[in-house]
Amino acid sequence: MSPINSLWFKWKSLRLPWRRSFLVGYDLAGNTYWEFKDTLNAGRFRRIVKPRPRTHHGDLEVSPQWHQWLRYVRPEPPSIKEQRDDIQRRERILLLAEMQRKRWEADQLQLDTPETQQPRPATRTSDPTVSARTETVSRAMDVDASQAKAPNHVGASTAKEDLFFRPKDVPGKKWQPESWIPTPSKRRGP
Incomplete structure (x- = not known):
C-alpha cells in the first residue's frame, strides 16, 4: 500500500x-469496510463494505472474518496478519487435500493391479504324500471347471454366460x- x-x-x-x-x-483484495450511525437507532452503528473501484457487486468476495464482522458476530475487525494467515491456511488445506487425493489414487491403483495379488500356492514339493494329494485336488478342480463350462444340453447356455438370464x-x-400398513407393536412382558 502506498504512503x-x-x-x-488513517484520516x-x-x-x-x-x-x-x-x-x-x-x-x-482492496475492499474497504465502514461503520456509520444508524438514523433510526442512534445507539447502533451499521456496517457495510465498499468494493474497490470498477468492481461489480456480483463479483465481490468477502472473507469469512470480514463477513463475521459485518454480521456482528465478532466485535473487532480482522487484522491484515489474520487475513494473511487465513489465506496461508487455505493454501495448506488445498495442498493437503491434493496430497490425500494422490495417495487415494495410488492406493486404488495398487488395489487394482494384478501384480499385487497373492501368489498361487506351490504345486510341487519334495514330499511325496503332499504332491499326491495336490494332484488329486487339482484334477478334481479341473473336472469341476470343465463341467461348469460345458452346457447342459446342445444349444443351451449357462446362466453365467447368458447376458439376458434373469432368476x-x-x-x-x-x-x-x-x-405398507403398520401394525401395532408387540409389548414385551415384564
Missing part, C-alpha cells in the same frame, strides 16, 4: 464528531410395491 493511501485510511478512520461514516479496515424370483418390469 498516500495509508494516510488517507478516514478517525472518529471525529462531524463524520457520518468511519473507515474500520480493508481486506487484501425366477426377480420381479418383472410391471411389478409395483405393495402399500
